[in-house]
Amino acid sequence: MNDEKASTIIEKIEEMRDFLRIGDEVIPFLGELFRFIQQVMPLMSEVNSSFKDSTSKLPDAEDRISDVTKATELATTEIMDTLDEISENVELLAEGQSEEKQKIAETINNHIQDVLMSLQFQDITSQKLTHANQILVAISKKFSGLHLKTEHIKLNTKIGEKMINELQIGINSEKIKKDSEDFHKETEDVIRHEKISQDDIDDLFG
Amino acid sequence: MIDRKVLFVDDSPTMRRIIKNSLKKIGFTDFVEAEHGIDAFEKLEEEGDISLILTDWNMPEMNGEEFVKKVRSTEPFSKLPILMITTRGMKDDVITAVKIGVNGYVVKPFTPDVLKMKIKQVLEKVG
Numbered sequence: 001m002n003d004e005k006a007s008t009i010i011e012k013i014e015e016m017r018d019f020l021r022i023g024d025e026v027i028p029f030l031g032e033l034f035r036f037i038q039q040v041m042p043l044m045s046e047v048n049s050s051f052k053d054s055t056s057k058l059p060d061a062e063d064r065i066s067d068v069t070k071a072t073e074l075a076t077t078e079i080m081d082t083l084d085e086i087s088e089n090v091e092l093l094a095e096g097q098s099e100e101k102q103k104i105a106e107t108i109n110n111h112i113q114d115v116l117m118s119l120q121f122q123d124i125t126s127q128k129l130t131h132a133n134q135i136l137v138a139i140s141k142k143f144s145g146l147h148l149k150t151e152h153i154k155l156n157t158k159i160g161e162k163m164i165n166e167l168q169i170g171i172n173s174e175k176i177k178k179d180s181e182d183f184h185k186e187t188e189d190v191i192r193h194e195k196i197s198q199d200d201i202d203d204l205f206g
Numbered sequence: 207m208i209d210r211k212v213l214f215v216d217d218s219p220t221m222r223r224i225i226k227n228s229l230k231k232i233g234f235t236d237f238v239e240a241e242h243g244i245d246a247f248e249k250l251e252e253e254g255d256i257s258l259i260l261t262d263w264n265m266p267e268m269n270g271e272e273f274v275k276k277v278r279s280t281e282p283f284s285k286l287p288i289l290m291i292t293t294r295g296m297k298d299d300v301i302t303a304v305k306i307g308v309n310g311y312v313v314k315p316f317t318p319d320v321l322k323m324k325i326k327q328v329l330e331k332v333g
Contacts, residue, residue, distance in 0.1 A: 076220045113318075116227060120315040123218040127264055127293045 076122040211236040215246040216262040228318040243268025263292035287332035
């Protein structure tokens, strides 16, 4: 064996030793990572399951918020119309009356103006609801994106497929199923899918 | 009677009605109303003699911030007095409003007296 060969062998041995050193450090880390994944997996299943439940209900929640805004806007307009009419009538009644009665009419009209001003709450509440709505839409988009990414990983990588299958097993577990059912029960009264007219209600009552 | 034509911009019909009532109470008689920034800018160009703008912030199509920026960067409207009337009451919002060139700021809900005072301050400041 010449010197050149010997030094190559020594170099290889040193490389192997370095590799084993890295291995010594990496293996416990991998073990920890594995244990972490085992612990997180059921949690991930719940999260994934909740994603599905939540995203399916978000568009309904969004519609509901828009409906509330429209309904309050309409009701507020009606209240304003009525108040304006009352105000005009009070002015008509006060015409040609004593100073005392005219003062009373003025007080009534001032009160009417105060009520009209307080109707700003409609716009303020609508804007708060719109804000909440925007947050819901943003969350919905994030959820959908995450769901798509999960599908992509499942379809394109073997490890991904295995992991998603594990998650799927988690989702199908009894606890997750029960949680999902509970979530559905909690929200079904709030978010209904079918609208019914008064005529249809009357028909149902015969 | 105050001899100024006021443009007020708000997407809420309720708010437009309240602002209109308040302006009448203050003494303004000449108004133009718009639903959002795009509508408002069109009215600004059509009317040609608007001398005070009251605008909301959160609106569809073009919001108040975008509208103010557009007004400030377009002659001959760039120096018009602008009062913002909004539900946005955070410090950062007010700082943004100052930066983009808003002259006065009122947080909803307001009273006609507050509106009168703010309009007076804006007109004294800008003219």
